[in-house]
Amino acid sequence: MQLSTRHxxxxxxxxxxxxxxxxxxxxxxxxxxxxxxxxxxxxxxVTIVNLFYENSTRTRFSFELAExxxxxxxxxxxxxxxxxxxxxxxxxxxNNILSMKVDLVVMRHSASGAPHFLAKxxxxxxxxxxxxxxxxxxQALLDAFSIREKLGTLQGKKVAIIGDIMHSRVALSNIYLLxxxxxxxxxxxxxxxxxxxxxxxxxxxxxYNVEETLxxxxxxNVLRIQLERQNQPLFSSLRxxxxxxxxxxxxxDSLNKEIVIMHPGPINRGVEIDSDVADSxxxxxxxxxxxxxxxxxxxxxxxxxxRSDS
Amino acid sequence: xxxxxSSEQLHLTIQRLSHQIIETHFPFSNTVLIGVQPxxxxxxxxxxxxxxxxxxxxxxxxxxxxxxxxxxDVHKELHVANQTLLSFSIENKHVILIDDxxxxxxxxxxxxxxxxxxxxAGKVELCVLIDRRFNRQLPIQPDYTGKAIDSILSQKVTxxxxxxxxxxx
Numbered sequence: 001m002q003l004s005t006r007h008x009x010x011x012x013x014x015x016x017x018x019x020x021x022x023x024x025x026x027x028x029x030x031x032x033x034x035x036x037x038x039x040x041x042x043x044x045x046v047t048i049v050n051l052f053y054e055n056s057t058r059t060r061f062s063f064e065l066a067e068x069x070x071x072x073x074x075x076x077x078x079x080x081x082x083x084x085x086x087x088x089x090x091x092x093x094x095n096n097i098l099s100m101k102v103d104l105v106v107m108r109h110s111a112s113g114a115p116h117f118l119a120k121x122x123x124x125x126x127x128x129x130x131x132x133x134x135x136x137x138x139q140a141l142l143d144a145f146s147i148r149e150k151l152g153t154l155q156g157k158k159v160a161i162i163g164d165i166m167h168s169r170v171a172l173s174n175i176y177l178l179x180x181x182x183x184x185x186x187x188x189x190x191x192x193x194x195x196x197x198x199x200x201x202x203x204x205x206x207x208y209n210v211e212e213t214l215x216x217x218x219x220x221n222v223l224r225i226q227l228e229r230q231n232q233p234l235f236s237s238l239r240x241x242x243x244x245x246x247x248x249x250x251x252x253d254s255l256n257k258e259i260v261i262m263h264p265g266p267i268n269r270g271v272e273i274d275s276d277v278a279d280s281x282x283x284x285x286x287x288x289x290x291x292x293x294x295x296x297x298x299x300x301x302x303x304x305x306x307r308s309d310s
Numbered sequence: 311x312x313x314x315x316s317s318e319q320l321h322l323t324i325q326r327l328s329h330q331i332i333e334t335h336f337p338f339s340n341t342v343l344i345g346v347q348p349x350x351x352x353x354x355x356x357x358x359x360x361x362x363x364x365x366x367x368x369x370x371x372x373x374x375x376x377x378x379x380x381x382x383d384v385h386k387e388l389h390v391a392n393q394t395l396l397s398f399s400i401e402n403k404h405v406i407l408i409d410d411x412x413x414x415x416x417x418x419x420x421x422x423x424x425x426x427x428x429x430x431a432g433k434v435e436l437c438v439l440i441d442r443r444f445n446r447q448l449p450i451q452p453d454y455t456g457k458a459i460d461s462i463l464s465q466k467v468t469x470x471x472x473x474x475x476x477x478x479x
Contacts (some may be wrong), residue, residue: 001390021390028376028391037427040379070379301379305388 003302007119007126010135011176019181023145025298026291033069033294043072046304049097051107052129053079053090053114058265058289059129059138063106066296072304075102090114091121098124104304107131112169125303133167133229139264140173142295144181146288147219150260154181160213162188162245163223163272166195167230170264171223175202188213189245192234193225210245214255221262222247222273238271249276258282265289314440314459314467315476323456324353327437328360330454331406338370340432341404346421347376347392350409352471353439357408371398375407380420394424401429406454410469412438415450440467440476 003018011019032040048067052060060076067074077097079085084093094105105126107115112132119126130136148154159178165171165187178185179202186205187194199206207213214220225241235241247261261273261283269275278285315323335341345354351374358372373396378389407421418436425431437454442461459478461467466479 002388025391028378028393031394032379035427036429039427041423042379042381042384045385301384302388305384 003306006303006306007115007128008137008299008303009115009119009126009128011137011140011173011180012135014137014177014180016180019141019144019177022141022295022298022302023148025302026141026145026295029069029297029301030291030294032297033290039069039071041071042301043067043070043304046070046104047073047075047102048104048106048300049075049077049102050129051077051094051097051105051109053084053107053109054130056108056129058292059108059136062289062292063127063129063138063296066293066300067106069293070297070300070304072104072300090118094118094122098122104300106300125306127299127303130169132169133172134169135173135176136169136264137173137177138292138296138299139170140177141299142288142292143170143174143221143262143264144177145291145295146262146284147183147260149287149291150284151218154178154183157183157219158186158217159183160186160188160217160220161223162210162213162220162247164193164225165189165198165223166193166234167226168223170221174221175204179203186213186216190235190241210247211251211254214247214251214259217259219260219262220247221264223264224266224268224272238268242271242274246271247273247277249274249280252277252282260284262288312478313475314478315457317474320439320474320476323439324356325360327439327454327456328357328364331357331437332361332364335404335406336365337368340402341406342371342373342398342400343406343408344373344375344396344400344425346407346409346417347374347378347394349411349469350407352469353410354408357437371403373398375421375424377417377420377424380424382416382420396428399429400425400431402432405431405434406437407434408437410438411440411442411467412436412450412452413442413445413467415446415448418450419448439469442467 004015005013105124106129108129109131112134114131115126115128128137161171186207188207188210191208263285345351376392376394378391435453438452439456441452441455441458443458469476
């Protein structure tokens, strides 16, 4: 049993069996993380570079912990403080790092498609840790793992993705994955933050009414407003956004059912989600973070096993 | 194809292994049985069941250990991970590892590494159904053997638990 791909560039390229294999392997890694010694020697001969051209806390730490718990050697790269600031190109930087015998590249970049470009030009396997507004596959995998853990399955579950769909790589990866695994998806938010043709291209429902969407769903995945990617005003103010599209306690209490609240982080409290929702028992936000390490261990383990084929 | 153990012989062998374990370890006050995933668990299940049927009032700890992440051939062949279920401490315990076929010894090497991560066992013994005695690549020997056989590398030993029987191809 193997992954059908050498890289994890996006959920788009994965088959249903690949997703199943990653989630099942992650289940076993989650057990490893409960042990007194939370570490296995699987990748002790593998060296991984974490190439972060864009800011990250959770994802970078999560990957680094996953690598260390697989016994891989790791080196970290941040764009600021590196030769990238001196004008070195992406390909040159990576080729220089690879010449030091690095086997796997974990990469985040603000340009959509950067890891796909790299995959065409270098021999190492690449894990996309978020590229621009395209995909963030490991986030979607850990979201799916968390939903499966909470509700038993993804098949037939109703998942709402609420917020800045337009600029969210988490949304796109989640849509691909949930549709492949047989879940129903509704995206909700202001019309200016939902791309046109989403319904036709991906078979998801589109709603501009958060209350109705919450009534429909089993799980609500709430996304941050990505102000750093918006170069024109798309809604009048954060306060107004909160009133119209924010998830409040009052709104959840009016539903007469308990839905699961998720958020990929970082949270902007009082904007897309209120504190008493984010910190409630309904929220599995911190479990998502915990599961992230196990899921990333599974991805790295399965990709490292793929190396010998090439 | 050659049958090494028929259904009846397999049944008798499992009974004998169980009795040998009982003889050495009764009343199991400090002993734990651990089946090696995936195939060792079938044998371990049967041994545990047989011991329980003989001494229902004498409970003992029984777990399952997956060794996938401890293998030394991650880059040659990728194995699918199985469940590890050790709900007890093995600190200072007398552990009996149970597997179906002892061949190169590499699986047991990995199992011992995996076991170390759960604590420091007092002693570790090995119980196998089939010992392919001339194919070892590591210095590992069983303490309880169902049947020792002579085979060459190109041959394959399969334990079919459905039928059940043990055959050599």
